[in-house]
Amino acid sequence: ALIKEPKERLQEFVRQHIELRPGFVEFVRYCQESAMPFVIVSSGLDFYIEPVLAQISVPDLELHCGQTSFGKNGIAVSYTDLEGNMVNEGFKYKCLTWLKKRGKDIIYIGDGLSDLEAARHANHIFATGHLLDLFNSEPVVCNRFSDFYDLLRQVRLLS
Secondary structure, three states: OOOOOOHHHHHHHHHHHOOOOOOHHHHHHHHHHOOOOOEEEEEEEHHHHHHHHHHHOOOOOEEEEEEEEEEOOEEEEEOEOOOOOEOOOOHHHHHHHHHHOOOOOOEEEEOOHHHHHHHOOOOEEEEOHHHHHHHOOOOOOOEEOOOHHHHHHHHHHHO
16 A cells, blocks of 8 residues: 555556557457457556556456555555455466366466466466566476567467
């Protein structure tokens, strides 16, 4: 609860300063047209992820992230799994485990330490940034990507 700015001010800052990786919209549309569920599981927070997603006008995106409530003492954050249970650690891994129960292969796309545990259990891993560095020292098959156009080219080869 260190941040005590109003929600609206923080959201405006995000709208002005956050950019999605190139090709994101095209990649999501490809997934939707291919009947490939596209699910965002983020350690980030709803108050800044939702406004960014609203700006791109891609309907029916499934999002699981930290839920925030703003109060006089700042921001309270909670994470719940896909069944509504509170999660204190391993949020992405718990979401991935639940999503695997749907019976489809998991294509995991990540860029950071918070992705490591969940990505290890995916059928296909696409990594960039710190996550790619972490996987370089592990015996795990991991595909490098630079942006979502690059991902689109690689994912098309999987089908």
